[in-house]
Amino acid sequence: MSEKIRRRRTVARHGQLRSPGPISQLLKIIGVALAVVLVSGVSVSAFVVSDLYGTATADAVELEDQKPIPPDISEFEGGFDMLLVGTDTCEEAYAQLFGDRCSGDDAEGNLNDVNILLHVSEEPRRITAVSFPRDLMLEIPECTRADGSTTSAMSKQPLNSAYMDGGLNCVAKTISNVTGQDIEFAASVTFGGVIEITNSIGGVDVCLATPIKDRYTGLDMAAGTHNIMGLEALQFLRTRHGVGDGSDLGRIGNQQQYMSSLSRKLISGEVLGNVPTMLRLANTALSNLEASTSLTNPMTIVQIALAVKDVPFEDIVFLQYPTYEDPDDPNKVVADTTSAQLMWDAINANQQLQITHENTENDGVVVQEPVAPAPDGTATEAPAPTDTAVALPDSIKGNSAAQQTCSNGNVRE
Numbered sequence: 001m002s003e004k005i006r007r008r009r010t011v012a013r014h015g016q017l018r019s020p021g022p023i024s025q026l027l028k029i030i031g032v033a034l035a036v037v038l039v040s041g042v043s044v045s046a047f048v049v050s051d052l053y054g055t056a057t058a059d060a061v062e063l064e065d066q067k068p069i070p071p072d073i074s075e076f077e078g079g080f081d082m083l084l085v086g087t088d089t090c091e092e093a094y095a096q097l098f099g100d101r102c103s104g105d106d107a108e109g110n111l112n113d114v115n116i117l118l119h120v121s122e123e124p125r126r127i128t129a130v131s132f133p134r135d136l137m138l139e140i141p142e143c144t145r146a147d148g149s150t151t152s153a154m155s156k157q158p159l160n161s162a163y164m165d166g167g168l169n170c171v172a173k174t175i176s177n178v179t180g181q182d183i184e185f186a187a188s189v190t191f192g193g194v195i196e197i198t199n200s201i202g203g204v205d206v207c208l209a210t211p212i213k214d215r216y217t218g219l220d221m222a223a224g225t226h227n228i229m230g231l232e233a234l235q236f237l238r239t240r241h242g243v244g245d246g247s248d249l250g251r252i253g254n255q256q257q258y259m260s261s262l263s264r265k266l267i268s269g270e271v272l273g274n275v276p277t278m279l280r281l282a283n284t285a286l287s288n289l290e291a292s293t294s295l296t297n298p299m300t301i302v303q304i305a306l307a308v309k310d311v312p313f314e315d316i317v318f319l320q321y322p323t324y325e326d327p328d329d330p331n332k333v334v335a336d337t338t339s340a341q342l343m344w345d346a347i348n349a350n351q352q353l354q355i356t357h358e359n360t361e362n363d364g365v366v367v368q369e370p371v372a373p374a375p376d377g378t379a380t381e382a383p384a385p386t387d388t389a390v391a392l393p394d395s396i397k398g399n400s401a402a403q404q405t406c407s408n409g410n411v412r413e
Contacts, residue, residue: 059290060292061168063293065176067184078122079348081117081119081120081181082118083118083171083183083187084186085187085189087163088111089190089192112164113191116129116130117129117181118130120307125311127317129317130319133159133249133333136159137157137159137329138174139155139157139174143166144166159171168186168188169292180344187289191237208221208406214241214242217239218235219235239251243408243409247362250362250363252320253397254365256318256399314400317353318400319353319397319398322343322393338393339393342392342393353389353390353392354389356392357395359397365399
C-alpha cells in the first residue's frame with residue numbers, strides 16, 4: 001500500500017467544517033444515517049421519500065415503556081436515541097449464502113447479530129454510534145411480543161438471543177436496561193437487505209492493510225482498496241475469523257470501517273447527487289425495513305433529518321461498548337460497567353470524546369494516514385483534543401467518520 005499504516009490516538013473534534021452546497025447539506029442526513037446503519041440495513045433517510053413511506057410502517061413494532069413522542073424532537077431533553085438492529089433471517093432468496101446457518105442445526109430462529117445504539121445530542125448536535133457485541137452476556141428482561149404474549153426474564157443470556165425471544169421490542173428493552181438510555185426509535189432489517197442496499201448504490205470501497213482469508217464466510221481478499229457489493233459485502237461484514245484476533249470485537253471494528261467509508265461515498269455526491277440512485281436506494285431500504293411505531297410519523301423523520309444534517313464527519317463517532325471476558329465462558333463477554341458509565345456520562349453531557357485506545361494486532365482495524373479528506377477534497381489531520389475533551393478509558397475502542405481505517409486482516413506478510 002502506498003499510504004503509511006501506523007497506530008495513532010484519535011479524537012472526535014467538535015467544530016464545524018466549511019459549509020458544502022445546499023443540496024449536500026439538505027441530503028447529508030441520508031449519508032449519515034445510512035452510513036451508521038447499513039450494517040443492519042436500515043436507512044432512516046428513506047422515510048423522507050413520502051411516496052414510499054407506507055411500506056415502512058405496515059408492520060410497525062410497539063416499544064414497551066415508550067414515552068410520548070413530542071411534536072418537535074428538540075423537546076427531547078439531552079437528545080434522543082435510535083436502536084438499529086441487523087438480523088440473520090434465512091430468507092429464501094439468500095439462504096444458500098449462509099451455509100449451515102440456514103440448513104444445519106442452527107437453522108432455527110432469527111438472531112440480532114448487529115446492535116447499534118445511535119445517540120443524537122442536543123445542540124451542538126453530535127452523533128455517537130455505540131456497537132454492542134452479539135456475544136455480550138447480560139440480563140434479558142420479560143418482554144411483550146407482537147402477538148401480546150410475554151417472554152420470561154432470563155438472568156444471563158447472549159444479547160443476540162433477544163430478537164428470537166421477543167422481537168425488536170425485546171432488543172430495545174434489553175439494551176435500554178443495560179445502558180440506562182431511553183430508546184425513542186428502533187428499526188431492524190435482514191442481512192439479505194444489506195446485499196440489496198449495497199448493490200443499489202454500486203458497492204462500497206473498503207481498505208485492507210493486510211489480506212483476509214476466512215474459510216467460514218468464504219472471503220478471500222488481497223491487501224489494498226476494494227469496491228465490494230453483493231455477497232462479498234455480506235462476507236466482509238460478517239467475517240470474524242478474518243480480522244484481528246478472530247473475535248466478534250474485531251468484527252465490530254471492521255464493520256465500523258465499512259460504515260465510515262460508506263458515509264464518505266455518499267457525501268461525495270456520487271450517490272446523493274444521483275436522484276434515480278437515491279430513489280432506488282430508498283425503495284430497497286424500505287422493502288427490507290421493520291420499524292417502531294415511533295417512526296410512523298413522516299414529520300418526525302423530517303425533524304430527525306434536520307437535526308443531524310449539519311453534523312460534520314469529525315462529530316460522528318463510532319464506539320464499541322466496553323467489555324471483559326466472561327469468567328464463565330472465554331467465548332463470551334460481559335459488560336465493563338465502570339468504563340461504560342464513564343462513556344455514557346460523557347455522551348449524555350454532550351462532551352467532546354477523546355479515544356485513547358491504540359489499536360494492536362488483536363483489533364479488527366488499523367488507522368491509515370492521512371485521515372479522510374474534507375468535503376472540499378483536501379486532506380485533513382486528526383485534530384488535537386481541546387482542554388474540555390473527556391478522555392475515554394483505553395478499553396473503549398473507536399474512531400470518527402473523518403478517519404480512514406483499514407481492515408487488519410489475518411494474513412501476515
